[in-house]
Amino acid sequence: MARVSNNIITQGLSGTIGGTLVFRQVGGQTVVSAAPRESDKAPTAGQTAQRERFQMAALYAKAQLSDPVGKTEYEAGRPEDGSASAYAIAVADFLQAPDIHEVDLTHYQGRVGDTIRVRVTDNFKVTEVRLRIENADSSVVEESTAVRQPNGLDWVFTATAANASLVGDKITIRATDKPGNLTTETRSL
Numbered sequence: 001m002a003r004v005s006n007n008i009i010t011q012g013l014s015g016t017i018g019g020t021l022v023f024r025q026v027g028g029q030t031v032v033s034a035a036p037r038e039s040d041k042a043p044t045a046g047q048t049a050q051r052e053r054f055q056m057a058a059l060y061a062k063a064q065l066s067d068p069v070g071k072t073e074y075e076a077g078r079p080e081d082g083s084a085s086a087y088a089i090a091v092a093d094f095l096q097a098p099d100i101h102e103v104d105l106t107h108y109q110g111r112v113g114d115t116i117r118v119r120v121t122d123n124f125k126v127t128e129v130r131l132r133i134e135n136a137d138s139s140v141v142e143e144s145t146a147v148r149q150p151n152g153l154d155w156v157f158t159a160t161a162a163n164a165s166l167v168g169d170k171i172t173i174r175a176t177d178k179p180g181n182l183t184t185e186t187r188s189l
Contacts, residue, residue: 053095060179061090073178077124093124097181100173105187110163118146118155122177129155129175136168 010030013023022035043051064070065087074086074093084092102119120126132143141163146155163169169189176182 057091057094060094061087064090089124093177094179096123097183098122098126098175098177100175100183100185103173103185103187105189108159110166112159112162114159116157116171118173119153120155120175121153125178127176127178129173131157132172133163134170135165
């Protein structure tokens, strides 16, 4: 690979010449490299899985942009500098599940009205956060959807059932985004 600076002949040049050389612009410089060749090796299982996943992401993005509501949402999610298209935002959204950053159990003592706060983010939008509380014997105390808070990051679950014994109980948090990606985390009390 060669790099060329301030050359009047290659300045601003990009593309392929004769199927053997590729010119592209990187940081104000012209970069020249050999044209990529197709590999004669069979793809690995991981490569095949990644290609299929990306193909599904592309199909998801096309479907979202053909729907007026989906298109409006993803267009609104574009960065102000225009560095990414609505299509790229939708593809990235499909490929990335939500992240559960924090689970605040300090205000949950097993009483009706106690709260659990969960901080969840996604590269585009979290659509739902559900909590399930189970006793040590795996019996379900309650399961419900948390409410998104005005800051857009936190979701608050408010208990509607009394829970007499917290010893050995577990709380399962399920966060979902627009394409349906699911992240699950379990905490013990």
